[in-house]
Amino acid sequence: MNERLELVDDPQIRPFLPLLYVAWSDGGLSAAERLVIRQHLERQPWLRPAARLVLDRWLEPEHPPSATELARLREVLRAAAGTMAVDKRRSLVELGQELATASEPDDRGRSRVAARELAVLLGVDQTEPAAEGLSPREVMAFPEVAVDVEGLRALLDGGHAEVRARVREFLARPELRAYGLPTERYRELVRGWLRDLCDAGIGRWAFPGVTSEVADLSSFMVAFETLALGDLSLLVKAGVQLGLFGGSIFFLGSERHRALLEDVATLRLPGCFAMSESGHGSNVADLETVARYDHDTRELVISTPRESARKDWIGGAAHDAQLATVFAQLEVAGVGHGVHAVLVPIRDATGNVLPGVRVGDCGLKMGLNGVDNGRLWFDGVRVPVENLLNRFADIDENGQYQSSIASPSRRFFTMLGTLVGGRVCVGSAGVSVAKGALAIAVRYALARRQFGPAGGREVVLMTYPTHQRRLIPPLATTYVLSFAFERLRARYVEVQAQPEPDTRALEAEVAGLKVLATWHATRTVQQCREACGGQGYLAVNRLPDLKADSDVFATFEGDNTVLIQLVAKSVLSGFGRSLGRGLGAVLKLVGDSLKTAVREKNPLIVRDTSSAHLRSRELHLAALGHRARVLVQSAAQRMQRRLHDGMDAHDALLELQEHMIAAATAHIDHLVLQWFSDALADVADPALRQTLDTLGTLHALAKLEETVAWYLEDGYVEPVKARAIRKEVEALCRELAPAARGLVDAFGIPEVTLAAPIAFADPATL
């Protein structure tokens, strides 16, 4: 054996070592390969006979080298590779030359040529030393690019920097971090945190003009969005107490109920919002709890007539709430007036459940276990008629039902419409959740190394296009949605400020953005979890809780599949009226789309693959707008045709359900990009505008890519353009990846809140 190992010191043979190693290590030499090598060596007259003899011995197929011989050979090759410049380590031939440094200059030139020729003959000319474990690896730096983090943060913070600063200060308390606790202990902690939050004065913003001097609800909404960077049980607990329970009193009650709000804002009066029932979640109009008016005592009698009417999923009901806003079918003198809200005490101040009330616990949930969701049954519980939240309807001293809105359906939708702020909050919380998950996954992707190029050590995960694809487009969308919610809050405030707010258009916008943002959050957290591998599966790294806690965002405050259909109906009929009407107006409204489409389907444009064109906002808005118009128009036409043919409206809706949802989604996609573009126009700093513009472009093109099949079918883009869009998305990911750290830092998540160790890990230990 040692005879063969002589060669490692023979300067004439050393250039061939890498090739011999690779040839054997790859599973033994075939007879043909052996012949090739022998013939080649015979053509090298300059080889000394002794060297030729050793080489021959290495080429005996019946005597392959042993594992130890090959291992020794590898040691030699590795040692040589370690002394080479990185760029030279990429070739077996170069590695051979490195081994030949001791040989005479003439031999060196000849052996180099011979080795290269042999490599080609054996088909290993492209084989790399590192791929064979022959060269050590070096850390390759990922080219990070600085961005104006403070500038971006100021823009993201928008008009409420002060509010955000206060909430961030609150969030930065280290005690606001818990996971894996038993339910009781976690609930107790969250209860305490909510008290701290209210003590910090943040709860007061929920009732502008009553408990706070803030002008409108936008401060509370911004606070809620910011709070969603932290523990989501606390967020939901705050949302229930202040937004739902307090909000129902604020929006549905009258002067006589306002006095309660001080206690609500300070948590002296913990309450709950008892709307959903086991049998009816989304379909609120068909709730079955009854509030029957008894004129003799001037009381309302609250009853749960059957099991499907029990109140279910009610946050706060299982343990904390003392007062409940109960939604029930109001009956006055035997006449039903539809769903109304009544304040019903359910516990006394010491927490004992009151007579006639039965309480259950929903038990363990996927997430949000710091929130005490419960069930409620009412066995003829009597409350004074004054407990009716009577802004829109009341029962007068004669026992007569009175309402400023005579129509039951209009009254119902008006009441519900006042509560639309909750959906704005949940949607924007989804954006914050995506921010948190992305901040963790991006920071990890820039530190964690795995695999790498030949001749170089392992590279950071962010180097990989698939990894960029996972994180960068969602990052862009998160930015776009962030600005869209700023606009949505402004729209909300604007509509609420009207003397007689017509909330119907707003409701569709809110529903659409809630759907978009919460599904975006669900997908993004999942991507981030997987992008962090096993680390993303550990509770300490927060992604499991972000996933489990936010998953229900798609379900509560309006189930996303139901909401998107509301958007569809609203879009289709212009103003959310019943489908039988108003179609003419819609058809007129969208009537111009064909003309536009014809203009945009100019053969030059559908094939324009220039980067300038693909990156122009004009294209993005036109394309998203075109899709929305065509889908809405065709949905309207198909609906009208079915109704005209005598089809039942429900059956027609079922048949067109997917078409309608596509139309609604397209409509919202266009709206969101339009709002983002509007916001961009107000950005003065050119560098910041450029960064945001690139993010918006990636968001828009990723959206086009996602729906490109539709555009291809429609003829709006040609195949060559579809391919160009895909390439442009890839290029944008590459462009933005080096700025990713700054882009997530601009979210302004306090480090204590970010919490996940992998977001702070020393790269050396990863």
Place this chain on the structure above:
Amino acid sequence: MNERLELVDDPQIRPFLPLLYVAWSDGGLSAAERLVIRQHLERQPWLRPAARLVLDRWLEPEHPPSATELARLREVLRAAAGTMAVDKRRSLVELGQELATASEPDDRGRSRVAARELAVLLGVDQTEPAAEGLSPREVMAFPEVAVDVEGLRALLDGGHAEVRARVREFLARPELRAYGLPTERYRELVRGWLRDLCDAGIGRWAFPGVTSEVADLSSFMVAFETLALGDLSLLVKAGVQLGLFGGSIFFLGSERHRALLEDVATLRLPGCFAMSESGHGSNVADLETVARYDHDTRELVISTPRESARKDWIGGAAHDAQLATVFAQLEVAGVGHGVHAVLVPIRDATGNVLPGVRVGDCGLKMGLNGVDNGRLWFDGVRVPVENLLNRFADIDENGQYQSSIASPSRRFFTMLGTLVGGRVCVGSAGVSVAKGALAIAVRYALARRQFGPAGGREVVLMTYPTHQRRLIPPLATTYVLSFAFERLRARYVEVQAQPEPDTRALEAEVAGLKVLATWHATRTVQQCREACGGQGYLAVNRLPDLKADSDVFATFEGDNTVLIQLVAKSVLSGFGRSLGRGLGAVLKLVGDSLKTAVREKNPLIVRDTSSAHLRSRELHLAALGHRARVLVQSAAQRMQRRLHDGMDAHDALLELQEHMIAAATAHIDHLVLQWFSDALADVADPALRQTLDTLGTLHALAKLEETVAWYLEDGYVEPVKARAIRKEVEALCRELAPAARGLVDAFGIPEVTLAAPIAFADPATL
């Protein structure tokens, strides 16, 4: 007020009541509408003056009806609607006629005409009573269709009905159900369950020919798949003990280690599989733990040289394991021989950690908290050289390293290749998880009612096309994958039975199916969770645990993003060799694709939208095959061009990463469908074959729909055909939805295992 209410009894006026109600309830009458009504009434000479007077009073815009008057009116209308046939409740005019039954026959005819005309004039002719809350709702039956559940189950069970029956019997123990427990308690339970499983003799199947008479590993694999219908912590715990720990001894050890297997199979010797390290999970070749051979004592010295080399995520390490299979870089006489496996005792029989070993706990995880994942550090732990699992390499009495496989890289891949069975198991477990989630969600969707048609009561969720879309295509894919894994197990057994198994092709198939199945599971569980709304968020309904427990399937036993790239490389180079070689063969292999493509791109075929064509397996296989061939060929060409231009292979791979992944996915998609089709050919019963054929068709068309943008770009389908594919998918969902209950029942999940209350709920309470 009561004057106005007179009209409710006037037979001449009653036909108009629904129209009046709707006109007012929709927000008040405009002047124009009032004019329309008045003019219309003037054209009805047959109306008595008294009736005309009352109607006039209802049309005074300055005196709109009160809420109570409208409510009273609604009561009258509802009462009338309640007595009507359901099909007549769909029109306001019919409702009016129902109210007119007391009037004279002549009046009835005239008023019917007049009311209909008025409805058209007011634009409410399509408005439905139910939409206005005027008609009660009736339960609409969803047309369920029976399927041959037992026949399907027999086919799904395949060749191991007996094995499955034994595991089902085991699973049916009511005590095997836990959630929400503290970690310690849960681990303790799972430990006990694993003992029960081993006591039931199921563990013995893991070592065919040693602890059991079973012919090969397929019995154990089928048992594992079936076990995945139940608690997934138990599954993983069993997989670690029997598949990974036991499997490493069985496959990497020699005769001298076989005696251990009896104790492994019976859990007398709990062990763990210590491969992954904090710094290297996917990149196993670069593990840093060292096993240095000391010839003086004939011992191996195991060390953790730095923090990134600690063993991490090791199931069983935190508490239970006594013996560990440790993967480490073997050093003999100063020469490194790459990664080898060594048995290292880490605890004594009473559970005390042994000297030189340090143990940590990974802590709370997203799921699988019944598994005690831990970390291990070794401080120069000495074990006899006999502890080396020496099937492929050993150290002889002279201290010489010996291996039957001289090449270090081939040896490494051979060792890892023997462990490929674990990936088969995890992939098929993903299919079982999807089965469990679908069974729960489908049963709920067939019981839970929400919303509904005008004039009918609420309908079951499965009625909705969006709901079918969520559940039915994944159901079809689950069937297809189920058969594919049956074939994959057969392939595995076939390859292992070879005297010198060449596992490379198998490894790519296994990796591809593992990726496909585990991502399918992740997506399907998420869809099912959302499809069950709030109920899906409750732990008691199992979906949260199914989600959390199975989410890591995409990460462990090979991270999916890494595995799919292995498939890509394998597909590209034909046999998994390094990329620099063998491209010529690939190009030759796929060289015919252009010819095929030209034939298939016949203008008649690319536009063929007939259902018969779209449902033909010939089309599906041709289309999936075409995509695979074209993507593989173009990836190979692009790779060759880059290498030819001198680009570094790693850089070239990065540039083509997404293309390569698309190629690999397409290749696996085609393979899976081919395998399913092969399996179908063996089904004798025509009805069963038909059912399975329809499922396969939906799976294939849904796959085409998902990737239709590619086919449009490629010109393989024209837009008209893309639309037809979408419609066909919708039609197939409609066709299969009524059979959904039977299709999930055929999975044969014991009711105790299904467990979720919503899967058994009385529809009346939902």
